Amino acid sequence: MLTRALGISSCLRRIATPNTIRRTIMTTNLQSRFDKLFGSIDALKPAFIERLGKAVEIPAVSGDETLRQQVVKKAHFLVDQLSTLGFTDIQLKHLGKQPPPTSIPDLQLPPVVLSRFGNDPSKKTVLVYGHYDVQPASLEDGWDTEPFKMFVDEKLQLMRGRGTTDDTGPLTGWLNVVQAHKNAGVELPVNLITCFEGMEESGSLGLDELIARESQGYFKGVDAVCISDNYWLGTKKPVLTYGLRGVNYYQTTVEGPAADLHSGIFGGVVAEPLVDLTQILSSLVDSKGKILVEGVDEMVAPLTEKERKLYESIDFSLDDLNAATGSETALYHKKEDILMHRWRYPSLSLHGIEGAFSSSGAKTVIPAKVHGKFSIRTVPDIDSAKLTKLVQDHCNKVFAKLGSPNRCSTELVHDGNYWVSDPHNASFTAAAKATKDVYGVEPDFTREGGSIPITLTFQDQLKCNVLLLPMGRGDDGAHSINEKLDISNFIGGMKVMSAYLHYYAESKEN
């Protein structure tokens, strides 16, 4: 497979015996292919930006049930693109009804888009995963330009729009890599399988089951999985990521009156659900970031000296964090403390309240039913089910103490497991070489505070290594306003993806 893949001539093959000579030839050969590929990627830049722009225009917000048809529309957009590029066996995998709680009855989950490029049994097979759904966004949140109309800032050389970095940019990156190979006349060194889902921002509902079903079907023979859905730690140095936090998303509902009430008429004589909810939310975490739910800290794996040392060499500082948040709101000032609290300790964030007044101006309402939204980022060895029980017990206990006549319940909206991998396997090694070739530096090996719960599922179900290969930067504003992707990262990222496939094809291990 190796020689064929590298196209070494039969003449050379006969005389080539020492490993050093072979390696030199391989490298030369690779270099020539990389030159063609990288040139092709540079030349296709306008087309790649245009493709991303078209994709960003579809407001595929999976968390907004009223936009579900837009999510489906984006799946069909991808099918068209894949088809045009020569992908085969394109399938829309339907996942059935979205489980409760939903506002729209019989709401269908968006489909997973599967496709192949190449099906050569002598080549390794790489499954690339991406998600085409995005976080909610609206101009009123404070965006400088329409979030669903991609703005190319020529001066700053970046593309702004919802999904540019999370995850439409990287996802279309894989399509572009195939196009670049074709244009450059370079054969793809592996079989590629795409697995693009539309529910990642809402807990990847239904995907676990699909992966289990297809592990011996569509995904049979996959050697490695590559996920490009995270970011560099800072803004300058590329990273490869070998660990992720999980996330458990909760919703605490307090309800009382049958409908919203006038605070003049009823203020002082009814128990206000929002008052109760505020008491509960304020009991979950303090302003120093300490989780107040009893029993959570006890589940966290203790820090070893070996692990602590890993953090010492990473290129990061308080300034990087402050630059990314645009503020001086850090809870920790030492590099190691910041990184550990981002990667290896759990955190609890309050996201907001549904059902209360949320506009500008003043409304004198007593909301009748309010939902407090919060999530806990999980790390080894937190057990999701046990955590949920602790959270529910905590909320119930705090509510009981209030002595309120309202009703209160806490439910898990979705959960996704944490993941930690070996950063020295074949896939990571190939990606490290590719990164060095493109960016001229060795990547930092990092973990992530964010969650891509499906990582663990791929690893367990397909019994193969999973690589996290970030494209964007730490200041891209994923999930925030003015989400962007630098053009240099878009182009550089696709070069790394391409080179990774070639290095991985070469490696002797899987």
Next chain:
Amino acid sequence: MLTRALGISSCLRRIATPNTIRRTIMTTNLQSRFDKLFGSIDALKPAFIERLGKAVEIPAVSGDETLRQQVVKKAHFLVDQLSTLGFTDIQLKHLGKQPPPTSIPDLQLPPVVLSRFGNDPSKKTVLVYGHYDVQPASLEDGWDTEPFKMFVDEKLQLMRGRGTTDDTGPLTGWLNVVQAHKNAGVELPVNLITCFEGMEESGSLGLDELIARESQGYFKGVDAVCISDNYWLGTKKPVLTYGLRGVNYYQTTVEGPAADLHSGIFGGVVAEPLVDLTQILSSLVDSKGKILVEGVDEMVAPLTEKERKLYESIDFSLDDLNAATGSETALYHKKEDILMHRWRYPSLSLHGIEGAFSSSGAKTVIPAKVHGKFSIRTVPDIDSAKLTKLVQDHCNKVFAKLGSPNRCSTELVHDGNYWVSDPHNASFTAAAKATKDVYGVEPDFTREGGSIPITLTFQDQLKCNVLLLPMGRGDDGAHSINEKLDISNFIGGMKVMSAYLHYYAESKEN
């Protein structure tokens, strides 16, 4: 004035000496006029419902700056209606720019609509006040029908839509009263002045100054002010209202990061503004309704035995409160406790949070800047400025204790004073007679928990009595979803308004 108004013939006048005879004649004469007027109101019912429907269709939400043009549109709608009905001297009084904080720069306040019907110096002059702006409303809040499309429920004999009871229904009621007089061929016994504002739901900004300016101008010679902008206590017995709570509306802002952040990447390493805000909001009031801001309770006038006795006779029970809230969420179970906490004690309500996630579903955002909204209903002898200082000091103190790197400030959005009147003056006495005539029962004399801050301004500036004459019922859902006005209250209310004008015209005092 009395005889002329009653149209007693010169013959009768000469022979009528004993007071009892005169009263009988007056009553007979009034009865005949009331028969005509009430018949006219019944006959015009379809036209009156149609007028209200047209007015409700305009989404005149004063609290939503983006709808300001709709508020202005509704003012012009009223001008057209007044003009058609023969009102004269119709003026749109502009109030200038809305003071900060506003999102839209140079936002103009909606105009006040002034007009007259009659200008006979031998008649008393009654100023009727109403507001044409409404609270926010949208179908997604849970309305059964479009809030800005009035739905006439023939089965329940009610009209549903934003503003039906608060305050578009009562406001158009005054127009209808004039139309009913004209159709019945009954002369209006007083000069009527209308003062319709478009900013009541947002603190009546600019109106205080207008009333002061016009006290010796447009409003010169006003004998009494009648405001129909509140509700019966329950659903069966009419009331007249001699007291109101005031309201101070506050907004606490906590801001930190420059933009919203991803809770995976930043959760646990930045101080979250929403966590800080939740700590502050939870420190303001407890689940039993007790205000925790130090010094507020001390400003409340002590309860006297005489005052306590007033509450004993009022027709009200816990069941009424539960019926109005559609729940069993009452903080007090004894009638007197409920009414006192609604009318003569302050209350603090939490309304919501601007800037945080507020939709259905799940969004893993750390909001960068959040505004907590709450208000305090004020009573004698709470001083507004002193209260604001207590609230700001409290919030600052709680925030300082958190040791957060975020920034926090608390501002008064608007305030309006409480008001208490003498329920035995000429205006109240006339209204009591009118109510008895229409509904067959003596009204209860009540206070209100809600705020109509302008009441006090009218009383002070025009040096005259102010009467609060409610049209709707306690379960109308003002400020809530499915706001409605029963047709019987609409019709009955207009009959009371009409009869009130005649009784008041007759009375010897102002």
